[in-house]
Amino acid sequence: MIAFLHFPSTVGYAGVAILVGIESAGVPVPGETSLIAAAVLASQGHLSLPLVIVVAASAAIVGDNVGYLIGRRGGRWLLTQPGRWERSRTRLLERGEVFFARHGAKPSSSAAGFLGSASPLPGSQARTGCRGRVSLLERAGRSCLGDVDRSGRILPR
DSSP: OOGGGGSOHHHHHHHHHHHHHHHHTTOOOOHHHHHHHHHHHHHTTSSOHHHHHHHHHHHHHHHHHHHHHHHHHHHHHHHTSSSTTHHHHHHHHHHHHHHHHHHTTHHHHHHHHHHGGGOHHHHHHHHTTTTTTSOHHHHHHHHHHHHHHHHHHHSOO
């Protein structure tokens, strides 16, 4: 057996939690890849699959909401600063405002569930405060549903 598989199982759960949480907050790290690796380890009896799902879903929920709050507080400020690609960033914010005024909180859960991290628009736009009319509670609830759905879909059955 390969030497790196001899770590205690708590390291595997912690690794999944950290990587999935950071990825859900908006940082491009291999969170879904770690989830697949954890599923393989679970299939070999090194980790518990139900616990991997719970850890991944919990980390995704926490990370997503932390990323949303950080972006909500400073994302718009960062994107409206003068500098390179200022015009493109301004147009993106304007398009995001129109999109979220029309669709509200729906895109964060549905896109995350079906597209995973391949759908940067809803998460990144929401983090910049484009959804000023959506309550944090409604957004967190929809996001939670999408994160739980995504955690269950990525794992092999």
